Amino acid sequence: MKSTNEQTLTFAFMDPPFESERTVTFFRLLDAALDKGANIRVFAYEGAVSLSLSLQKAHGNSIHGRNAEEEDHPLSKDWISSLQHKAASNNLKFEWINCGLCVDERGVTDVIEGCNRGGPPDLWRYASESLNTLTIGTR
Amino acid sequence: MKVLQVIDQAFRTTTEEQDDTILWLTRSMRSVGGELTVLLAGHGTNYAVLKTAQPSLTLGKWHQSQPADLPKDINQLIDSGVPVFIIEEDFIERGLQRQSIIQGVQTIARHNLPVLYEHADQVWQW
Amino acid sequence: MSNYLFIQSQDPFTETSTSNQYRLAQDLLLAGNTVTVLLVQNGVMPARQKAISKEFDALLNSTVVVIADKFSLQQREISNNELKNNIYVGTLEHAIDALLAGHKVIWN
Numbered sequence: 286m287k288s289t290n291e292q293t294l295t296f297a298f299m300d301p302p303f304e305s306e307r308t309v310t311f312f313r314l315l316d317a318a319l320d321k322g323a324n325i326r327v328f329a330y331e332g333a334v335s336l337s338l339s340l341q342k343a344h345g346n347s348i349h350g351r352n353a354e355e356e357d358h359p360l361s362k363d364w365i366s367s368l369q370h371k372a373a374s375n376n377l378k379f380e381w382i383n384c385g386l387c388v389d390e391r392g393v394t395d396v397i398e399g400c401n402r403g404g405p406p407d408l409w410r411y412a413s414e415s416l417n418t419l420t421i422g423t424r
Numbered sequence: 425m426k427v428l429q430v431i432d433q434a435f436r437t438t439t440e441e442q443d444d445t446i447l448w449l450t451r452s453m454r455s456v457g458g459e460l461t462v463l464l465a466g467h468g469t470n471y472a473v474l475k476t477a478q479p480s481l482t483l484g485k486w487h488q489s490q491p492a493d494l495p496k497d498i499n500q501l502i503d504s505g506v507p508v509f510i511i512e513e514d515f516i517e518r519g520l521q522r523q524s525i526i527q528g529v530q531t532i533a534r535h536n537l538p539v540l541y542e543h544a545d546q547v548w549q550w
Numbered sequence: 551m552s553n554y555l556f557i558q559s560q561d562p563f564t565e566t567s568t569s570n571q572y573r574l575a576q577d578l579l580l581a582g583n584t585v586t587v588l589l590v591q592n593g594v595m596p597a598r599q600k601a602i603s604k605e606f607d608a609l610l611n612s613t614v615v616v617i618a619d620k621f622s623l624q625q626r627e628i629s630n631n632e633l634k635n636n637i638y639v640g641t642l643e644h645a646i647d648a649l650l651a652g653h654k655v656i657w658n
Contacts, residue, residue, distance in 0.1 A: 405452030
């Protein structure tokens with residue numbers, strides 16, 4: 286086993302975008318971890334593999350009376366990108382693995398750069414090599 | 425590193441995934457040497473009394489051929505060296521006390537949970 | 551003995567298992583551990599002074615440290631002076647500090 290990285294945290298997350306308040310809290314935790322100088326490793330399980338789907342598209346909202354540009358709708362792929370850039374600018378690592386079987390069964394194969402494919406052994410490897418791990422299940 | 429896997433939901437995606445995804449995740453991580461313990465809480469305690477595979481789903485002409493076999497999954501987990509516990513009170517309040525528990529599954533009273541939690545380096549609540 | 555931090559997103563009005571989660575926090579404390587509960591999302595709902603939850607009040611009357619996430623409070627327009635006694639206002643930084651300190655951080 287590789288040596289433990291003293292400043293690396295692993296997060297396992299299960300929710301898809303636009304379904305649960307947990308998603309926002311999860312991303313806030315990642316952002317806070319970067320502020321604290323932690324390297325981040327994410328294992329996206331089940332629906333969470335859709336967080337990095339590159340086909341996500343912002344839309345206008347006629348009920349809000351705003352076009353797509355004005356609405357500036359949040360997309361989880363953009364949140365990931367933003368955190369990737371934040372990590373890079375702070376010389377921190379930001380790794381992301383999507384559960385491959387979860388990707389296949391959902392057909393969400395087109396993901397943004399920096400989000401890779403893996404499986405449960407990667408979660409165990411991530412956790413074993415990290416200082417600590419937080420799992421956030423779905424409901 | 426010892427990890428306690430706490431599973432307090434049941435039957436969430438067992439039909440679609442043909443397993444409980446956290447039991448499956450646990451078996452997968454065990455296969456690469458993970459030192460894991462499973463605590464079945466809440467509705468998860470229902471898994472401990474199952475005797476057969478889940479019913480097959482039929483939708484129109486589509487018929488499920490490989491429904492989840494949770495007793496088999498739990499037995500294989502135990503055989504691989506993963507201790508499996510159920511919370512006694514959660515089990516009883518669901519009226520399961522008269523049913524036989526899968527051999528090897530251990531019962532723990534709620535007030536003794538701190539012992540289990542202290543035995544683990546990390547607690548992963550799913 | 552260990553340090554525990556529960557990120558408490560569930561609330562006693564919606565999830566009956568929340569009372570068991572509060573109790574586990576207190577049992578871990580009685581066993582000699584240090585325990586903090588960080589209320590997030592609808593987990594802050596019982597924190598209002600007039601909220602009615604005897605399970606939550608029992609948690610506050612223990613020596614478990616209870617912190618409410620500022621962002622979650624702001625979303626629900628719960629001001630600091632509306633909070634029950636023994637609740638501190640904080641951020642998710644507490645959870646990250648606990649993770650980096652090697653504490654057992656558990657999502658509820």
